[in-house]
Amino acid sequence: xxxxxxEPYTLKGVQIRxxxxxxxxxxxxxxxxxxxxxxxxxxxxxxxxxxxxxxxxEGVAVNPTGMCIPNEGHFWDDANIPxxxxxxxxxxxxxxxxxxxxxxxxxQTNPANIGGLQPIAPSRIACPxxxxxxxxxxxxxxxxxxxxxGNAALRAKKAGFDGVDIHGAHGYLIxxxxxxxxxxxxxxxxxxxxxxxxxxxxxVRSVRExxxxxxxxxxxxxxxxxxxxxRTLEESLVVAHQLExxxxxxxxxxxxxxxxxxxxxxxxxxxxxxxxxxxxxxxxSVGIPVIAVxxxxxxMGDDMLRTGKAxxxxxxxxxxxxxxxxxxxxxGCIDEVAPCISCTQSCLGYILSDRIYASCLVNPVTGHEGExxxxxxxxxxxxxxxxxGPAGLMAAKTAAQRGHxxxxxxxxxxxxxxxxxxxxxxxxxxxxxxxxxxxxxxxxYGVDLRLNTPVDEELMRSLAPDAIVLAxxxxxxxxxxxxxxxxxxxxxxxxxxxxxxxxxxVLIAGGGMSGVETADFLSEHFRSCTVVEMRPDIxxxxxxxxxxxxxxxxxxxxxxxxxxxxxxxxxxxxxDYEQDGEAKSxxxxxxxxxxxxxxxxxxxxxxxxxxxxxxxVVGDARHAGxxxxxxxxxxxxxxxx
Ligand code: SF4
Numbered sequence: 001x002x003x004x005x006x007e008p009y010t011l012k013g014v015q016i017r018x019x020x021x022x023x024x025x026x027x028x029x030x031x032x033x034x035x036x037x038x039x040x041x042x043x044x045x046x047x048x049x050x051x052x053x054x055x056x057x058e059g060v061a062v063n064p065t066g067m068c069i070p071n072e073g074h075f076w077d078d079a080n081i082p083x084x085x086x087x088x089x090x091x092x093x094x095x096x097x098x099x100x101x102x103x104x105x106x107x108q109t110n111p112a113n114i115g116g117l118q119p120i121a122p123s124r125i126a127c128p129x130x131x132x133x134x135x136x137x138x139x140x141x142x143x144x145x146x147x148x149x150g151n152a153a154l155r156a157k158k159a160g161f162d163g164v165d166i167h168g169a170h171g172y173l174i175x176x177x178x179x180x181x182x183x184x185x186x187x188x189x190x191x192x193x194x195x196x197x198x199x200x201x202x203x204v205r206s207v208r209e210x211x212x213x214x215x216x217x218x219x220x221x222x223x224x225x226x227x228x229x230x231r232t233l234e235e236s237l238v239v240a241h242q243l244e245x246x247x248x249x250x251x252x253x254x255x256x257x258x259x260x261x262x263x264x265x266x267x268x269x270x271x272x273x274x275x276x277x278x279x280x281x282x283x284x285s286v287g288i289p290v291i292a293v294x295x296x297x298x299x300m301g302d303d304m305l306r307t308g309k310a311x312x313x314x315x316x317x318x319x320x321x322x323x324x325x326x327x328x329x330x331x332g333c334i335d336e337v338a339p340c341i342s343c344t345q346s347c348l349g350y351i352l353s354d355r356i357y358a359s360c361l362v363n364p365v366t367g368h369e370g371e372x373x374x375x376x377x378x379x380x381x382x383x384x385x386x387x388x389g390p391a392g393l394m395a396a397k398t399a400a401q402r403g404h405x406x407x408x409x410x411x412x413x414x415x416x417x418x419x420x421x422x423x424x425x426x427x428x429x430x431x432x433x434x435x436x437x438x439x440x441x442x443x444x445y446g447v448d449l450r451l452n453t454p455v456d457e458e459l460m461r462s463l464a465p466d467a468i469v470l471a472x473x474x475x476x477x478x479x480x481x482x483x484x485x486x487x488x489x490x491x492x493x494x495x496x497x498x499x500x501x502x503x504x505x506v507l508i509a510g511g512g513m514s515g516v517e518t519a520d521f522l523s524e525h526f527r528s529c530t531v532v533e534m535r536p537d538i539x540x541x542x543x544x545x546x547x548x549x550x551x552x553x554x555x556x557x558x559x560x561x562x563x564x565x566x567x568x569x570x571x572x573x574x575x576d577y578e579q580d581g582e583a584k585s586x587x588x589x590x591x592x593x594x595x596x597x598x599x600x601x602x603x604x605x606x607x608x609x610x611x612x613x614x615x616x617v618v619g620d621a622r623h624a625g626x627x628x629x630x631x632x633x634x635x636x637x638x639x640x641x
Contacts, residue, residue, distance in 0.1 A: 002298055002329050004305035005313065009053075011289065012216045012249055014162045016097050018053035019305055020326045021291055023252065023314035024101035024165055024220070026058050026069045027358040028351050029367055034061075034074030036083030039357075041090045042370035047319050048094030051326030054312065055096050056165045056218070056252075057087065059103030062152040063145060065120050066104030066173065067113045069351060075102065075152045084159035092160070099218050100156040101165040102149055106173030107134040107182070108258045122176050122183040122190060122199075129258040139187045142199060145173070150206030153215075163216025163249070166203060170222055171257025174200050178221075178239065179257075181230040193235065197242055204246040218250040218291075219243050223278040226260035233278050237285045244286045252291040252314065253279045262548035266317045268342035268427035269549035273300045280309040295342070298329055320347055320360045323369075335440045338363045341430040344543040346628045352544065361628040362434045364394075364635050372639055376403035381466035381614075383641055384409070385447075386455045386604060389417025391619025391630035391637075392471030393438035398638020399469075400445035407463060408447050411454040415439050417473050418598070418620065419627055421496040425517035426524055427549070457607040467614040467641045470605055471634065474598035474620035483570030490593045492518050502527060503590025507574055509567060511538030515595030520550060523557035530560040530586060532575060537563055541626075562586060598624035616640065 006018045022044075029040040047055055060073035060080070067074075074080055084100070091098045105113075107121035110130050119127075120141075121134035137145070153164045168174040176182040177199035183190045189198050200219075207217055221243070223236040231239070240251055255275055256263035263270065275294035283290040289311035292304055301313035317340035318325055328337050339362060343349075346359040346366075360366040380403045385396040388410035396408040414420060416435040423431035442449060453459075460468065476491050478484055492514045494500045506522055508515045511533025519529040531538050538554075538561045539547055554561075562577070565584075569576040574587035602621040609615050616637035619630035 002302045004302045005298065006330060009311065013214060014097050014216060016053045017095060018326060019312045020052050021312045021314040022047050022052050022055045022319045023293055023316045024056040024058045025316050026072065026351060027367065028069050028071040028356045029358065030071040030073050032071055034072065035080055036073065036087050038370060041087050043367060044087060045090040045094055046323040046369040048091045048096035050324035051330060052096055052319065055091055055098045057098055057100045059101040059167050060152065062102050062104050062148040065114050065117055068105035068109040070113055070356060075155055076148060078155060081155055081159045088160040097162045099163045099165045099216060100161045101167050102152045102156065103167040104145065104173035106176045108171055122185050125182060127258055129261065139189065142189050146199065146202045146206050149203040150210045153207040154210040157211045157215055163218060164207060165218035165220055165252065166207065167220050168200050169220040169254045171225065171259065174203065175222060175257065179225055179230055181225060181227050197239065201242060201246045204243060204248055208247040216249050217247055218252060219248045220252040220254055222255050222257065223253050223282060224255050225257050226255065226263050227257055230257070233281060237282060240282045240286050244288050248288060250289050250291065251282065251286065252293065253282050254293050262545050264545055266342050266344045266348060267545045267549060268430055269546065270295055272297050276304060276309060283310060298334065317342065317347060320358065320366050321362045336444065338437050339430060339433040341434050344545055345626060348545065349543050361631055364632045374401055380404050381641060382464065383467045383469065384460060384463050384465035385469040385471060387417065387471035387473055387621065388415045389471055389473050389619055389630065390419045390627050391634035392469065393442060394631045394634030395469040395471060395618055395637040396447045397438055397441045397445060398635050399641050400442065400447045404641055406447045407450065408442065409450045409453040409455045413452050421493055424496040425521040455604060460608060460611055466612060468608040468612055469616045469618060469637050470602060470608060470621050471619045472601050472604060472621040474624040475601045476594060477597040477599045479596055481567055481570060486570060486572060488572060490591055492593060492595045495593055496521065502593065504528060505589045506591050506593060507532065507586060507589040508593045508595050509575065510595030510597065511561060511563065512595065512597065513539060513541045516550065518593060518595060519559045520553060523559050530562060532562045532565050532567060532577065532586065534566050535563065600624050614641065
């Protein structure tokens with residue numbers, strides 16, 4: 001029943017309606033000039049409307065050198081206060097309380113984000129990920145930065161926030177000062193634990209002095225930096241106590257720096273609640289409330305509260321996927337909660353790519369909350385959706401949600417298409433939950449779901465649809481290479497769908513995500529795998545954080561990679577290939593698995609267009625690609641009908 005999640009909490013006189021927190025996450029949904037956009041307001045208002053008790057608005061830069069993503073809010077002067085006030089009002093109007101995260105990236109940025117300036121840091125040591133040599137901050141400038149944080153907090157108070165969240169985690173500027181790994185200073189801000197703590201403690205005191213006692217000061221810290229010589233839990237216990245003494249009211253216990261990004265929560269390789277032990281230790285050593293974060297399920301969160309391991313539960317990616325998570329839990333509709341599948345494709349992946357703003361693969365409405373209209377249509381249509389992969393399921397769900405009469409036909413006996421198989425390799429299990437969610441929602445909205453129903457022109461005509469959505473998926477690509485059409489060769493689907501268990505030695509032709517994850521899966525079963533890829537490395541289409549764990553697992557299991565290799569000929573037991581202009585062979589394998597990409601399978605379009613003018617081709621049937629494109633196209637079709 002999740003009763004503990006729904007107990008109110010009063011902090012500094014602020015009544016928070018439950019224990020569910022949206023932690024600060026950079027979305028890039030603000031305007032390019034650093035002001036608050038309507039899109040940003042709509043995004044946060046949706047999470048407040050969905051029932052979260054406390055919303056920590058994403059980091060704003062306290063100084064022009066502090067930005068780490070292009071559209072980060074500017075908060076080094078008063079210009080953004082009116083926009084922030086609108087944001088606060090929208091959150092408060094929905095019954096949630098809100099803190100503003102105040103932030104400086106330090107060395108974890110690059111000149112493109114900070115107007116061509118050189119990043120600044122405690123010491124002249126580059127962030128291993130951004131790889132830009134920073135300027136060491138002179139002592140007097142450190143004191144000015146303390147004031148910058150205090151002034152930004154005061155602006156937050158003027159904008160109506162209930163408090164601030166000082167970003168001392170994840171390897172940003174404050175964390176750099178706190179870290180023996182990044183801070184090699186010999187002035188009063190370095191050298192010893194006391195020196196390294198001076199910067200955060202002065203910031204906390206400055207915020208308290210400027211904002212008074214009736215204002216929540218939160219502090220986000222990484223309890224373990226997961227870098228050699230970095231801070232670990234033992235020292236973090238002292239850090240937490242000192243922060244409390246300096247005036248912090250609320251601690252948010254996170255983990256990692258950019259140099260250890262694989263530890264961020266959106267990673268299926270990390271177990272649910274992987275920070276739990278540390279949160280509990282820190283909570284027991286301080287007298288202030290503690291927020292827990294890190295792949296925490298609702299049941300686990302409720303149990304952590306029940307057993308006193310934390311006071312609040314943050315669900316970051318969970319709130320991206322399901323803005324109404326608290327409301328649905330409260331109503332007992334847990335099956336209707338859109339789950340985060342830890343793919344990072346549309347959240348972190350988009351922010352790191354030219355798409356720049358965050359969305360969600362499972363719920364692509366995220367980031368577009370004010371744009372899409374789900375109001376039921378006045379004249380419902382008869383809609384036929386062909387194919388029950390993610391694109392078809394999303395199209396069917398969306399069209400039915402808007403009141404259309406939807407029939408979804410799937411030729412196989414199972415829902416999910418290729419996406420279902422993507423759940424099979426290690427650490428990918430959460431994907432199955434997304435398929436289950438789509439099917440649940442289709443049923444809720446009355447979609448007529450028909451498995452084992454191949455569609456042809458005759459069936460299409462007999463259903464007399466007004467609109468047809470073709471989501472017929474993809475089939476394996478077969479590049480014209482001699483010997484490729486060998487009947488003994490296996491497909492990725494043969495392996496992941498449990499049709500064949502290959503022999504002891506397996507050659508996988510193709511080192512994209514599906515080939516490499518198949519190797520990951522087979523090496524779990526003690527198969528010796530060799531992956532052949534024409535690019536210089538394997539798994540290049542896997543997102544950054546899951547890839548770090550995947551590559552480590554493959555190395556541990558001895559998966560061999562032959563890269564920059566062009567396959568010239570297939571044999572029963574292997575291949576001939578060219579590498580660096582040299583002809584080579586890899587033979588003696590028990591099985592060859594073809595993983596050379598997919599191509600669109602769209603056999604019904606001509607027949608469909610002869611039946612109705614309203615035809616949509618979505619997902620892999622349109623262009624074989626990643627699942628986030630499939631759900632976006634399915635959503636677009638469902639909204640367009
Ligand atoms: Fe989770 Fe993937 Fe959505 Fe990000 S894009 S919130 S990781 S499901």
